[in-house]
Amino acid sequence: MTESTLFTLAFVLYAGALIVYFAGLFARREKWAGGGLGLAAIGFCGHTAALVLRTASSGHAPFTNMFESLSFLSWAVVLALIIFGRKTRVPQLAPYLMLIVVALVALASSPLMPKGAAPLVPALQSYWLWLHVSVTLLGEAFFAVAFVAGLLYLAADTEEKKARLDALAYRAVAVGFPLFTLGGLVFGMVWAYRAWGRYWAWDPKEVWSLITWFVFALYLHTRIVMGWKGKRSAIVAIVGFLAALFTYFGVNYLLAGLHSYA
């Protein structure tokens, strides 16, 4: 199978998982979530194979343009779903997280995204491409979990559900924040120093990743030191993921800078 067939297959399976998840949620059949997870997991395997094939044929890391990085980000969110979705007793998490995955894959599949694998420009020819992008996007995938948990918190009706969602958002940030710090900021600085000769140039993408980092630092400090929980924490987590999204998309399309790859 070719890479694009596998990618399409993953898309179809993710969409199937989405339908099964939501059907189970609305029909109150908790067992259907297992079916959703199964479809998502098979889709994930196909998606993994697509990423491997793309790496093999292009000879470089599969995240050098918007299509590739969207594909990888959606892969990472499915990974976060598989890691978090089973342990947590929040039935709404997986369906809504899958909604984000399907939205990302649909965006990647849109005709607006060029899908060709172009040879790497000199600035991207570095093993730091692997480290910087993969760890950053993995961290952002866990921020997506915190985002969904935050939104669900705002919509939740019982205290028990709220407590679970609050704890879930915190656990997701606890995984995502170190990864984002390491991949986005530390690896980014090391690579910038090697490629551009300066570890920090106040480029809009750099500044926005710092802003994202500050929002999650705020989440942790208000929570751990000042005892914020619940609604206010949920809002900070939501804002944090939106800042991460803006760093990822918005900066490329709205603000000009050095970091013009993806």
Added chain:
Amino acid sequence: MRPVVKFFSSVKLAIALIILITLASILGTLIPQGRSAAEYAARYGSLAGLFTSLQLVRLYQSAWYLTLLLLFALNIAVCTAARVGAKWRRAFGPPAPADPQALAAMKVRSRFRLALPLAAARDRVAGPLRSSGYRLAEAAPSKNTTLLARKRRLGWFGSDVVHLGLLIILAGGLTSGLGGRRADLALLEGQTADVPRASFQVRLDKFETEFYPQGGVKAWKSTVTVVENGAPVLTRVVEVNHPLSYRGFSFYQTSYGSDWDAAKVELLVKKAADPSFSRAVSLKTGDRVALDDPDVSHVAVRRFVPDLVIGEGSKVQSRSREPNNPAALVEAWKGEERVFSGWVFAKYPDFGQGHGAAKSPVSFVLKGYAAASFSVLEAAKDPGANLIWLGCLFVTAGLFLAFYWPPREVRVVLEEAQGKVEVTASGQAPKGREAFEAEFNEIFDSVRRPA
């Protein structure tokens, strides 16, 4: 002094500063930074002056932004210092006698009796705790015996290590800003340049651009030799992502180009009176050569432009460094009399716009042009970089300590009562309580019922 310390040890101040720095940083991404005054005037009109005086156009280097960062650094330092002592005592200090009633009221707890003498009961409790990795300490003797068991004690200091790392990073940034030196060295092949503030020179031996078969640049490669006291020391290929480091300086491939100002030009001389006449002449921009011809005694190329456009005020300028519209400003003389002066275009050979070109007895064709390529290397000395890496190491290590190395502590009080020992234990873990509870229960199950 006290009120100042109190002010800076507040977490609320930290939160206010984080919010302020975030908002200021956002502003700096909305206003393009470090552009020319004319660009700001065109973009913002009357607001441009205000933006400039508030330093919004160099926001991240402005006094007020740096003041915010300095306050943030003070805040981090004081906050951390104010809390680290208590943490240190909690992690490493001697235990105090505990009250069994208070322990029994905790969330994670266990209470039972052992039909053993005190010393044996203490050993019974200590064994499983030790084998689970806890370090034991005993409080000074009092009415009861209190044992404090602790593990992963470094976990208490995760946030402190992160904060220390941030301070080191800020210090590194300050060091880079004050002591950093950068200079662009544009070198033609074979050319040697002094590195500013260094005792050595660099020579560009070769510069080449490699392309992919399907097009697109694969690499810019500068072969560079370091020359010290007139002798070559080492030769390396400098590429993007592969800088050369030597004596605290790093050399980065930052740009490249063709030296069009010194282009070599090949002209064909034509005569109006004799259409079959054509004579090739090669010369460098700036040169004047003798032709030994009765109608044209000398020719000169005054200027060469690779991509000619007419800019503001009818000024000739180059739109780019690519030869999209190459043109040479040529002059010709017959003895003392100037017989030609005008731009000659490679792509528009008939476009005679020279001074009196229509009447001129000679005309020119720009047949060929070539320029030596040059490479631009950035020579950078960044004394703050190593501090930055050290700070990054601390921040990363601290985060992993804070999130993945949660400390655990167990307090046990042993009370002698009627020949038996009443054991009251309780445990605390700031994070990962479920896993801790499971471990706690397993430990005290095996204390009660040894295998």
